[in-house]
Amino acid sequence: MTSNDDVRALLEKQPKPVCAALMPFTIVELDADAGFVKVEFLPQPAFGNHFGNIQGGFAVAMLDAPISCAVFAKLRQWLPTVEIKASFVAPARIGKCIGEGRVIRAGRSVAFVEGKIWTEEGELAVHGTATVLVKPPHSQEPH
Numbered sequence: 284m285t286s287n288d289d290v291r292a293l294l295e296k297q298p299k300p301v302c303a304a305l306m307p308f309t310i311v312e313l314d315a316d317a318g319f320v321k322v323e324f325l326p327q328p329a330f331g332n333h334f335g336n337i338q339g340g341f342a343v344a345m346l347d348a349p350i351s352c353a354v355f356a357k358l359r360q361w362l363p364t365v366e367i368k369a370s371f372v373a374p375a376r377i378g379k380c381i382g383e384g385r386v387i388r389a390g391r392s393v394a395f396v397e398g399k400i401w402t403e404e405g406e407l408a409v410h411g412t413a414t415v416l417v418k419p420p421h422s423q424e425p426h
Contacts, residue, residue: 290315290356295348297355306330306345308382312351318357318386318396322349331349336374337408342400343369345382348410353384354415359371362394369412375408392417 291313305327310320330341337345346369354362381401388395393414400409 320352349382349384362415369411378403
């Protein structure tokens, strides 16, 4: 069995896609067996909409980060998100945000994942669910 520290180190050593530079985050909590990751996002003023909140499309991109990391922590592979649904529960002001991702169920062909974005004040701003395509470890080519 691999420890959470080993999984965290493995996750942090992974090559980062170019898009990750747009929303830097730090892993603050990880439970690999449960498929749970909590991250802290730095404020991103460029994500602001007319109201001074994080624009919805950027919020969904932020949501996808802890979702993807939770899946990687549990299954040790990057998997493509094939569906994501987000509900905007409250405005997320520009500032530090906390993201959470949790694998709800991982099957042979798909995994179901839940994600949340919390404001700096601790208010739930975005709740989402996602489906990711589970591939055999030898099948890592992109779609």
